[in-house]
Amino acid sequence: MYVKDRLRRSMMFVPGNNPGMIRDAHIYGADSIMFDLEDSVAYTEKDTARFLVYNALKTLHFGSKETVVRINDLSSGLGIKDLEAVVRAGVQVVRLPKTDSAQDVIDCEREIERIERESGIPVGTTGMMAAIESANGVLHAAEIAHASDRLIGIALGAEDYVTDLKTTRSDGIELLFARCMILNAARSAGIAALDTVYSDVNNEEGFIAEATLIKKLGFDGKSVINPRQIEPLHHVFMPSEKDLNKARAIMDAIAEANARGSGVASLKGKMIDKPVVTRAKRLLDLYEAGSKIDEVEEI
Numbered sequence: 001m002y003v004k005d006r007l008r009r010s011m012m013f014v015p016g017n018n019p020g021m022i023r024d025a026h027i028y029g030a031d032s033i034m035f036d037l038e039d040s041v042a043y044t045e046k047d048t049a050r051f052l053v054y055n056a057l058k059t060l061h062f063g064s065k066e067t068v069v070r071i072n073d074l075s076s077g078l079g080i081k082d083l084e085a086v087v088r089a090g091v092q093v094v095r096l097p098k099t100d101s102a103q104d105v106i107d108c109e110r111e112i113e114r115i116e117r118e119s120g121i122p123v124g125t126t127g128m129m130a131a132i133e134s135a136n137g138v139l140h141a142a143e144i145a146h147a148s149d150r151l152i153g154i155a156l157g158a159e160d161y162v163t164d165l166k167t168t169r170s171d172g173i174e175l176l177f178a179r180c181m182i183l184n185a186a187r188s189a190g191i192a193a194l195d196t197v198y199s200d201v202n203n204e205e206g207f208i209a210e211a212t213l214i215k216k217l218g219f220d221g222k223s224v225i226n227p228r229q230i231e232p233l234h235h236v237f238m239p240s241e242k243d244l245n246k247a248r249a250i251m252d253a254i255a256e257a258n259a260r261g262s263g264v265a266s267l268k269g270k271m272i273d274k275p276v277v278t279r280a281k282r283l284l285d286l287y288e289a290g291s292k293i294d295e296v297e298e299i
């Protein structure tokens with residue numbers, strides 16, 4: 001069963017036709033493991049990958065990790081076979097690639113529901129996420145985000161997106177519009193906003209700069225393609241001691257004000273009202289959730 005709202009700082013792509021990577025994927029500490037049946041798998045390897053991922057889901061134990069499978073799109077002729085395998089194997093979340101419209105999500109959900117019924121799995125067990133990877137998809141981001149109750153989030157697929165825009169990836173300016181559209185669409189639907197991969201795994205500085213930018217924009221997390229990207233990403237998402245202390249002081253100040261019958265407090269001359277408290281609480285909640293998971297990883 002999927003969880004709608006959980007920590008998804010890092011979602012690691014794992015090529016579905018690589019048994020070694022599949023076997024070890026859960027040990028690196030990513031919040032979600034995203035087995036790939038789509039673009040990291042050559043056409044001749046598609047059946048092998050589906051078979052391996054099916055067996056991995058059935059037989060391996062992933063602990064607290066979320067399991068996600070990126071299927072091939074339904075129009076490819078492979079997507080339905082992928083769904084048949086991974087829904088029956090009990091994947092938590094299906095990632096639909098190259099989502100251009102709400103109809104793509106609705107079509108995928110219909111197939112998931114059929115498979116759940118046919119295999120005796122309670123309807124609604126399988127979650128979905130939609131990756132937006134084209135100009136058309138970005139323009140339909142809000143409809144996509146609202147297309148199904150099963151959606152846990154929407155994500156950007158930047159490599160395909162910049163190709164569609166007839167540009168290349170540079171300092172991130174080329175992705176700003178798509179990121180803002182996706183973020184706003186996700187928030188309007190109350191679901192997660194998830195950023196794309198950073199392809200140069202040896203450029204840690206560039207990766208951290210991108211992770212810092214997407215966190216500032218408001219994203220919940222990011223796809224990664226290599227275990228070396230997980231720790232720096234979690235570090236970016238970890239609030240500083242200063243931010244934590246400030247959030248705690250805000251919570252104390254508002255509790256004191258509430259006790260006096262006031263909804264507004266003052267902290268070092270700054271007004272503390274509802275939105276400030278909501279942000280402070282979110283920061284503390286995310287810190288707690290992240291610390292719990294990372295602590296378990298370290299044991």
Ligand SMILES: CC(C)(COP(=O)(O)OP(=O)(O)OC[C@H]1O[C@@H](n2cnc3c(N)ncnc32)[C@H](O)[C@@H]1OP(=O)(O)O)[C@@H](O)C(=O)NCCC(=O)NCCSC(=O)C[C@@](O)(CC(=O)O)C(=O)O
Nearest residue numbers: 013014015021039040156157158159160196197223225226
């Ligand atoms: C990048 C590289 C070749 C580097 O190789 P390297 O050899 O330099 O790796 P090393 O660091 O030396 O590996 C050290 C140890 O980690 C193990 N290890 C490495 N990676 C692992 C991993 N992912 N999972 C588990 N294990 C892993 C490895 O097996 C080794 O284990 P061991 O031998 O035991 O020591 C490799 O990582 C890799 O193949 N990554 C996955 C690529 C992938 O999935 N692409 C598709 C998704 S993107 C896309 O489709 C675009 C998109 O759609 C995206 C969107 O939608 O956002 C869009 O449009 O933008």
Ligand SMILES: [Mg+2]
Nearest residue numbers: 133157159160
């Ligand atoms: Mg792609």
